[in-house]
Amino acid sequence: MNLRRDLSEKVLIADGAMGTLLYSYGVDRSFEELNLSHPDDIVAIHRAYIEAGADIIQTNTYSANYIKLSRYGLQDDIKKINQAAVRHAKEAARGTGVYIFGTIGGINGANDARIAAPSLEEIKRSFREQLYCLLLEGVDAILLETYYDLDELKTVLKITRETTDLPIVANVSMHEPGLLQSGQTLASALQELADLGADVVGANCRLGPYHMSKALESVPLLENAYLAAYPNASLPQMDEGKVIYQTETDYFEQYGEIFRQEGVRLIGGCCGTTPDHIRALRRGLKSIKPVTSKVVHPILELAELDAAEDAGVRLTDKVKEQYTVLVELDPPRTFDTAKFFEGAQELDAAGVDAITISDNSLATPRISNMALAAILKQEYDIRPLIHLTTRDHNLIGMHSHIMGFHKLGIQDVLAVTGDPSKVGDFPGASSVFDLRSVELVQLIKKFNDGISYTGKSLKEKARFQVAAAFNPNVLKLDKAVRLIERKVEYGADYIITQPIYDTEKAVQLKEALVEAGITVPVFVGVMPLLSSRNAEFLHNEVPGIRLTDEVRERMREADKSGTGREEGMAIAKEILDAICEHFNGVYIITPFLHYDLSIELTKYVQSKEQVIEISSQN
Known part of the structure; x- marks a missing residue:
């Protein structure tokens, strides 16, 4: 098995959401703790994605770090939770040739008032602890996903590249197609991540397949990294207090080929996606041969904007003098x-x-x-x-x-x-x-x-x-x-x-x-x-x-x-x-x-x- 070689030769299909399938266990609980309390369910979900055609599955470790586990009083179980997650994935993938990605999710940008806003040093300490746990268990690659804060992603990417030679996938998340929340274009952000040593760069979460494909139209093929896309199933809606996503999986079928035409080498799913969505992506591919050229439609840079008229002498100016x-x-x-x-x-x-x-x-x-x-x-x-x-x-x-x-x-x-x-x-x-x-x-x-x-x-x-x-x-x-x-x-x-x-x-x-x-x-x-x-x-x-x-x-x-x-x-x-x-x-x-x-x-x-x-x- 050689992930870098496979990525150079063909389009790979990744799995979809884990949390969506674990939602029935309760909203306000740690899905990562289920690695310990419900191991058979975790293995079954991995197997369902493999049977749906996934070449890659990711560990159930998105929030398995000190900062996020501490809100549930699970901070002392970090090693056990990450260790169990990798072992469950390996059990499900045994004999299939499927790659296992060790997943580490972003922290900033979640706006979760249940935890104090961590400093960058706290994020780095928390990240290193989880990273070492995953590496010790022998994953095939590291997946960094759902990072709204590009600076945070660049920081942890540097740590990962300094620590391991394994392939790294670095995915940002966008609110607006083609733009990060800082206003930076997706294309420039992905190039920065590639230059820092990521093997695969792309986007996941927040956007459905239509808007994510539109965002990727602005991204050229990179010389030093491959592209990834992990769209949500759709925009979420509330039903009797629960977050649900549309389940029209056939809609996903056309996007397997659309993403391939945009130069994407790694296609998976995020929130709301199920094994049926992954099966549809696989079915929609007309070929697994990667494209080597594409037409790019750049996102227009922010024009020079006029400032509003100032309302008289500013308080901060006056108070300096009197x-x-x-x-x-x-x-x-x-x-x-x-x-x-x-x-x-x-x-x-x-x-x-x-x-x-x-x-x-x-x-x-x-x-x-x-x-x-x-x-x-x-x-x-x-x-x-x-x-x-x-x-x-x-x-x-x-x-x-x-x-x-x-x-x-x-x-x-x-x-x-x-x-x-x-x-x-x-x-x-x-x-x-x-x-x-x-x-x-x-x-x-x-x-x-x-x-x-x-x-x-x-x-x-x-x-x-x-x-x-x-x-x-x-x-x-x-x-x-x-x-x-x-x-x-x-x-x-x-x-x-x-x-x-x-x-x-x-x-x-x-x-x-x-x-x-x-x-x-x-x-x-x-x-x-x-x-x-x-x-x-x-x-x-x-x-x-x-x-x-x-x-x-x-x-x-x-x-x-x-x-x-x-x-x-x-x-x-x-x-x-x-x-x-x-x-x-x-x-x-x-x-x-x-x-x-x-x-x-x-x-x-x-x-x-x-x-x-x-x-x-x-």
């Missing part, structure tokens, strides 16, 4: 918006730089902040800074919202996770979390390149400046600052913090940011207290807010004399003194639409600017 004040006004919980807009106008007249509008804070439904932001901008010429949570919007909804922000001329966005739904008015409501807040930052910034999440051209560049949220009210501030580093790495232009109630916290925050080398502007939060009861509620019940014992005691004593509100403002001004000593950015949260308090604090900050100007003149 004190800059953001004020948050909560959207109303009823249709009565009079006080909201009255407050916004008064704040604007007082010189506030932007009105920030939360996205259902504390998981409590309020009037759409997009609607309020649009009215502020279009009717009152007031700059809105709009919050967007990953809790309330799935990836589709977030994409749509961001496009809407752009067309409304809203350019300042705060990307936040959002408070858990169980703290709000509807504790049984679903929380989405398709993306983490750091990934939402990255998504929004892609629009500035004129590229959607899928890599498709948006025909225009946005001009978003994205803020990231940060909670400095933690015990280990230096550890929390690492999250800020990651948000900045993902594209955050500035940081907005939760309110602080300790003057020392401003000093500690400044020192931690300097030590971490973070230079983006920071707007430090302050929220005036109204009473001791208000202080105790914030301290004990609102996530992310902590008051010092001193502040709580001061508010208790003030309440006794009926001066709670005055004391709360005095504390807020002391906090502002500390903030303004170390930061130019101030973020004032207005309690219960008492915008008069925010105006007073804004003027207090502005008076400091005047003192600085007078001092400099003297």
Whole structure:
């Protein structure tokens, strides 16, 4: 058996989906664990594909790595699961001459909120462990499949090539035919993979045979690698809560020959495909002789796009030179918006730089902040800074919202996770979390390149400046600052913090940011207290807010004399003194639409600017 020789001489048929046939065992479970608990079923599926005409079968190890198995508590069984998978494949293939591919799936791009987004170093460690397990069991080749993140695939491909001389198949996945989600063309990506040492390069998953064949029309025959295609059976649909695919396997028959004509040497199936699909692919081949030339229809490169018109002086520019004040006004919980807009106008007249509008804070439904932001901008010429949570919007909804922000001329966005739904008015409501807040930052910034999440051209560049949220009210501030580093790495232009109630916290925050080398502007939060009861509620019940014992005691004593509100403002001004000593950015949260308090604090900050100007003149 010689895989490289066979690929040079003929078109090979690979198997189809494993997970599709294991779906009956449950959605939220590890299909790879079935290598241990249901070995006979795994062997039977392999045999069914071989009987259908597959020259190649792949091990049931797509997610058999530390990062993915840990979500099921199976991280200690990595070796056993991979070992069993290879042995099951060998048992099924014994005496048939069928090749066995050791499969390793991609990690980034899955947007699975059940696991923390891994770093590249974590991915490399996890990958190496699984790779060694497969190699020790003696697979015939390594299959790297379903990689939406080309950088991740290139990284693991390099590791694989440095570790083994076995043939390597490297498959990317696309949302749009012919384009990766970065906007890079499929043709250029596959050439990069070939140059890094992959023997076979191609695409799998997401697209059905029609769109995958269209994507491959843009890919020339490569001099240093062969092409592969593993399409899905069709677009998925939901039936009583289950994901299903069309089962018209005869449709696949024509695509065996279509893929061959596009120069594909390795043809298999991905999600939704069964042995019947593979049998149809084999039946549809008019010849197994590879083509040696083809007509290429290149994907048009993204044209140079015009950027949207900028909405005045950018917050990040102003805050570098002088004190800059953001004020948050909560959207109303009823249709009565009079006080909201009255407050916004008064704040604007007082010189506030932007009105920030939360996205259902504390998981409590309020009037759409997009609607309020649009009215502020279009009717009152007031700059809105709009919050967007990953809790309330799935990836589709977030994409749509961001496009809407752009067309409304809203350019300042705060990307936040959002408070858990169980703290709000509807504790049984679903929380989405398709993306983490750091990934939402990255998504929004892609629009500035004129590229959607899928890599498709948006025909225009946005001009978003994205803020990231940060909670400095933690015990280990230096550890929390690492999250800020990651948000900045993902594209955050500035940081907005939760309110602080300790003057020392401003000093500690400044020192931690300097030590971490973070230079983006920071707007430090302050929220005036109204009473001791208000202080105790914030301290004990609102996530992310902590008051010092001193502040709580001061508010208790003030309440006794009926001066709670005055004391709360005095504390807020002391906090502002500390903030303004170390930061130019101030973020004032207005309690219960008492915008008069925010105006007073804004003027207090502005008076400091005047003192600085007078001092400099003297």
